[in-house]
Amino acid sequence: MKLTVLGCSGGIGGAGRRTTAFLVDDDILIDGGSGVGDLSYEDLLCIDHIFITHAHLDHVAFIPFLVDTVGDERQRPITLYGTRETLHILRSHLFNWLVWPDFSTIPDRNHPFLRYQEIAVGDAIDLGGRKITPMPAHHTVPAVGYAVDSGSAQLAFTGDTTYSAEVLQALDELPNLRHLIIEAAFPDALQGLALASRHLCPSLLAMMLRELNCRPEVYVTHLKPGKGKRIMAEVGAYELPMPVHRLRQGMVLEF
Ligand SMILES: [Zn+2]
Numbered sequence: 608m609k610l611t612v613l614g615c616s617g618g619i620g621g622a623g624r625r626t627t628a629f630l631v632d633d634d635i636l637i638d639g640g641s642g643v644g645d646l647s648y649e650d651l652l653c654i655d656h657i658f659i660t661h662a663h664l665d666h667v668a669f670i671p672f673l674v675d676t677v678g679d680e681r682q683r684p685i686t687l688y689g690t691r692e693t694l695h696i697l698r699s700h701l702f703n704w705l706v707w708p709d710f711s712t713i714p715d716r717n718h719p720f721l722r723y724q725e726i727a728v729g730d731a732i733d734l735g736g737r738k739i740t741p742m743p744a745h746h747t748v749p750a751v752g753y754a755v756d757s758g759s760a761q762l763a764f765t766g767d768t769t770y771s772a773e774v775l776q777a778l779d780e781l782p783n784l785r786h787l788i789i790e791a792a793f794p795d796a797l798q799g800l801a802l803a804s805r806h807l808c809p810s811l812l813a814m815m816l817r818e819l820n821c822r823p824e825v826y827v828t829h830l831k832p833g834k835g836k837r838i839m840a841e842v843g844a845y846e847l848p849m850p851v852h853r854l855r856q857g858m859v860l861e862f
């Protein structure tokens with residue numbers, strides 16, 4: 608399997624700064640931030656499944672445009688996967704006929720452009736042998752991460768989360784974790800803000816990585832625009848037990 612980084616910025620500001628969206632193979636999206644907008648129309652038509660970590664706009668903003676753009680050209684609905692809490696937020700506050708139409712009833716309930724599927728932490732969704740399993744996360748709103756299993760190795764994306772022993776335990780339970788995408792939204796000087804907004808900064812990230820028993824390649828995501836170099840310099844100053852890279856838009860991770 609492969610994961611292509613469509614967006615991994617903690618904000619906007621030019622073509623290199625799209626918000627969180629990952630394309631898995633060519634038919635699965637994990638999160639639907641502004642990175643989705645750079646896919647061609649033909650690529651958009653291939654997306655059958657969208658897994659959402661949480662309802663914050665930087666992770667969902669382009670899903671309404673995607674569904675509206677391709678819905679009438681598709682033979683079957685796009686499936687939007689999220690926890691019960693996250694789907695409730697999206698249905699109440701986004702696909703609510705006020706901000707955007709409810710595409711689960713368009714053109715009619717029997718043949719909609721979009722269908723919702725509830726998922727729960729620990730319960731794998733199997734898409735032709737490719738398994739996607741929601742993992743715990745600890746953020747200001749209900750949130751999950753995802754483990755993606757190709758059958759031979761796993762890639763994990765922790766979504767937006769602050770330090771969490773539960774997250775560490777879930778990562779260590781993966782049998783062959785090859786790639787770990789984890790955030791560091793703020794520099795260490797803003798640790799108070801990182802904790803208040805349930806994000807990570809380099810010191811908290813280092814604490815998590817040191818407590819991990821597994822040794823994946825680590826990719827740091829969700830860096831605040833203008834603070835990326837500083838955040839990565841701070842991460843690099845901690846002695847960490849595994850290789851740590853900055854995640855970049857356009858990167859392809861295979862597993
Ligand atoms: Zn968030």
Ligand SMILES: [Zn+2]
Pocket residue numbers: 627663665666767829
């Ligand atoms: Zn975010």
